[in-house]
Amino acid sequence: MGALLTTASLFGTCMTALVAYIFFKNRKTPIKGDSVCRLQGFSQPPELFQDGHLLIGGIFSFRTGQDYVVNTFQTIPKVRKCKNFNFREFKFAQAMIFAINEINRNPEMLSNVKLGYKIYGNCGTMDILRAGLALMSGLKEEFSDENCTKSETVQAILGHSGSRPTIAFARVVGRFQIPVISHFATCACLSNRKEYPTFFRTIPSDYYQSRALAKLVRHFGWTWVGALAVDNEYGFNGIAAFIRTAQEYGVCVEYSEALSSSDPPETLQRITQIIKLSTSKVIVAFMSHREIKLLAAALYKQNVTGLQWIGSDAWITDPSLTDSEGHSILVGSLGFTITKAEIPRLGEYLRQLHPSQFPESQFVRDFWEDVFDCSLNQTANPQKQPCSGFESLQNVESKFTDVSELRFTNNVYKSVYAVAHALDNLIKCDGGKGAFPNRSCAGIRHIQPWQVLQYLHTVNFTTREGERVYFDENGDSPARYELVNLQIASRGTMEGKTLGIYDASLPDSHQFVPVSVCSEKCLPGTHKVLQKGKPVCCYDCIPCPAGEITNLTEFWSNKRRDACIPKAIEFLAYNEILGTLLVLFSLLGVFLTLITTLVFYCHRETPLVRANNSELSFLLLFSLTLCFMCSLTFIGRPSEWSCMLRHTAFGITFALCISCVLGKTIVVLMAFKATLPGSNMMKWFGPAQQRLSVLAFSLVQVLICILWLTITPPFPLMNMLLFKDRIILECDFGTAIGYCAVLGYIGLLAVLCFIIAFLARKLPDNFNEAKFITFSMLIFCAVWTAFIPAYVSSPGKFTVAVEIFAILASSYGLLFCIFLPKCFIILFRPEQNTKKHIMGKTSNSDIHY
Template structure:
């Protein structure tokens, strides 16, 4: 069997009538089209033991069709004929040998019809592969022979310094590779494997893909290359890598030969469930249906150039017959393969004579529904024809060359054809343009294809490079069957996506796609998946429990609606009610000896002040405001001084009364009712003065404390002047200590004056409460600070009320006589 891959070489022959010239040269060229003066196809048979590549054979016939169409068109190259020669590809060395031979010049032997002699080929079309093209394009470039490729996509060929005469009608892999990287990102695949041919096409293409993929945030788990002619060890290594890898998406920048070998081996080892992404070299190749493991490729996606129609090509291909090319071994082999017969006599197979017709055969060769790459050959022929036509139509002194000269019609040089191709051809893809918006349509719009059923393809969308990022992909409404038969988009990740409320933390020594998900710290959130960093909440906000939303911070203060506030409020109201009850009892029994003996005026004033003390505790409950903050502290300070002043007055009265009973002593005149009132007012005015100064200099104010708790705001009363606050407390403490000392001194007085014992005990509790209050106040946060202060107020107030008045009430109520008298 034969393999046919093509390289076309073309030139122009001037004729007076339609000539019929034969080439007699000795070039041994592989995979080349060579256009001389030929009206029939002559193919040199090379014994290569491979099967025919029908796609390459269709390329050859498309070239023949285009040349015949041009030769029949009187508007292009009138009175001139395009000739051609097609060479088989049997080895890279033969290609280079033939390239050197062509560059040195090929003599054309003319016949009786007086054909013009040409020395060198005017243009070369081909090769389909990038590596062979690189090999001979370097040589022909030295002689400025234009090379136009219809399928060599390696981006390296865009280097004009290295390949000055190379042109092509297919986009460079630079654009395809970048588009494939964006395709991978589009479907959320961030962990992929990369395979390629071990040649210039594969290495350059996959390198561009990997670079573009990394720019898109895609990680490559592995990257390996092999050739169909390479060792089995390299293939085994790749299969083992695929088996053990975590990625389920593979980018294969290969030709159809390598992908066939690879999927066959994967099929044998039952390695399935992979999502393949293909380069245009194999993604639409019909020959893949012949591979054993082609079912593994169902669901593959990739890019290809836009489809095209070539009017008249279909009937032309159906009319192909070996009789048209009797000396061509390729057409003979092609015919025998199509009809499974033999054109040679005495053969083992069924005999055939060429009368069979291709229009009755369903075969990829005659299928013209997909001519996207054949159209590239068609355009290449027309590009050369128009360049030659422009050269022959040149008018002297208006020419494109030096001094406005034209080319000599009988000696058109390859560099002149190249010059016109570079300047005026509308058929060629721009080769070195870096701006996608300036490219030919074949460069800027690539269609996504999907293998379905048995190697059929369907359009699932398209990619437009000139659109803004995020709008380059447009998907058709197609039910896609992905690799492995999945109905949903496959997942290929090194690490699962980080949910809201977490951030990515890259695992040490691994690619950025491998990460751990770390919860956002308090006060920070992430409201997107796979967030790289957490964002701090704005002022006054805090993160919720999930860490995915900032919510307004909870404002904390001691309110009337919570249990602790309700309990403290009830205790305060109970104390005030109890005080008023005792006040009512004392007032009702004000004429009894026990009330009179305990200085009823100071007792009533003390009960009034205790009522205010109980009620002032309520000002500490509720939302702090500017007025409530000033009221609570000043009211507390003044009422407590009034209370302690009354107790101090009662204590002094006890002491003075004892002194007054001693013979020769008349001290009560120095501390009578008037002096008692003056002392109480005087002691209280001192506290009033301190509070006035406090409110004047730096009064208490409401304050949102955000430093103690990060997750909530403590709404509290800022003291303003701390000196004033501690002065208020210190003055209360000074009076309490003085009262305690005097009461302690009077504790052993006669029973008739035993009130000093109760005052001593009450002052002891009072002082103990307020001494314990100081460290508790300084160390307790938030609303508990207020609760401690209220507790101290209530505890000290209850201690005075219970120790001083409850025993008297008990005596009054339990020992009253039927006449309303009380036993003493």
């Protein structure tokens, strides 16, 4: 029994020693238990890979959309395959590689250290999470804390574009102190440092964008709006922040709806119907380009137009908007997006891409086959022609090679440089000045991701394009946006036109107005001296001589001569006595003209009206009405429009008026010449010729006015030279030639009319029309001849009064001389309103004019 116990004791001792030896020998091997997790399914190598001393990971979605798979959970779940190409995401990845190659060639940054990359091109939240775990654990299927210290793990992870997948893997990666830098995930929730302690981004948080959109709506006075969001964290957080801020500004939201591209058609139809029946005409859409294109197409089919769209940065400048059937209803949309950027030589790099550069990448092969419609594997695709291998992207125009819109691509570029600067600062750390305990530095040969994380917080550099890059305490970039307006470009695509800049770092009360001046305003104690050979806007500020002070141009001394007060601004106003009298005389002229028109219309069949060419008479009365009314444009405060209107309206209406009088004069002359035996002159100046002559004479004046307004139009001017104590607000002609041409042409017509009427003054009849026309033209010419010296010698507002008086006097002269005698006969001497009396000695009864 004792021997048996002794043997058992020796056996136990040997087994214990053996187990202890095994544990000591494999002390660094993780135990399959709680401290180790294994990725379910299969491990996937990176899509794009380059080895280096230090690695940077990247997660992008090279494809979009996944087949819908129903899992019964009786077998291993099937992998959901990605479908459509996403050239934008592939461009993001290539921009990352381009930046890494650029850094590796830069001897001043990370000298003797080569950066490598591991880039995954997964789609779908679960696959992206798997890629994140793979980047933390290398290419191993097992994952533990210790794997994160291996050389094959990455120092930082760039990506993803979407907020939802970024939220998923950033929360997991953050537990292992690996930095994550996103270029496009804007959800405000990612600023929560407790949930996402290692998250950074080179794009502003949606918190600032939401407030900017609310301020934009308030600026335009839109107090009744609709709100739409994409059905994920990006949309919910963004639109919620917008609604909160909008309500603070007094903006009401009629409806708030969410939509996802994976929703059933019924959801899209319901939202379309809500928009169609709503009374708000402004819609704030916090969506991605996929949802907005679906919605635009649905609204276009139902002919829902007239809406003002306010867009978020996820779609407002997306080039794929043109692909939507209803993209035309989005024209005119307003929205904020990050500032425009350029990346030198990136376009050339993208066009040099070839499958031979990434022989292990299936996506690059698929991309190549899609672009050139050929097959790199004839066995798999025998129906396509084989790729020659000599294809080139140099002459290919696609979304991948297009570098006209690099706003978000530049964020990837900046992310790489942010990591590189953090690594460079970490490597160049001087002993005793480090960021770690006891001011120590990191071991250069064993740099850990958590050490890179520490230096990312202090990154602060300026890109070659002059853009400053840094992160605040929440890992966010400074919020600076461009306000853009969607328009149709020359090639038919949608293009965002920049309207202004919004800087969220400024306080609410601090707003910038763009300044565009040749010379800054002179300070007190200096005066302006014009620069030789330059416009009046360019001047130098010269100190005032001793004993003198700066004079304020628009000011004048008070009665006590001890202070400056603003000069009085003088113009002919409606509410002063002179202006009121001129308005009354103008309206009286309109009233008398309308009464005359009514008398002529009621007696239009009588011989007197018919003998005076009723058509030209009514046109003359219409033009006289306009002449009286155009005088009203000269009264009131001059503006740009009133200055252009007053002189052109005067010129055209008087040209029409004199053209009618000239036509009537020619008719009178021709009519009586036609009474001579064998004369057929009236057929050469019948009704059609009369109309054409009036039109032709008037069109000449119209052309003169158009040339005047096109070359140097009249404009309002503050005349400070005429009086020292007041400012005369007047209309400058722009060029005196234009005004002289208008007056000269009217004078030419008047003189011509006077000559013809004078020649016809002794025609044999009892009611000589030519005599009255002669007298009216005599008054007209006398008034405007006297106008010139009176206009030149009249000071200030009386200049305008003289011009109005000339217009009214000449208009009254035409009205009274031509129409008053006829109205007197029609109303008070009807016995003279007969054909026999009008013809007098002329016996030809067939004359009609």
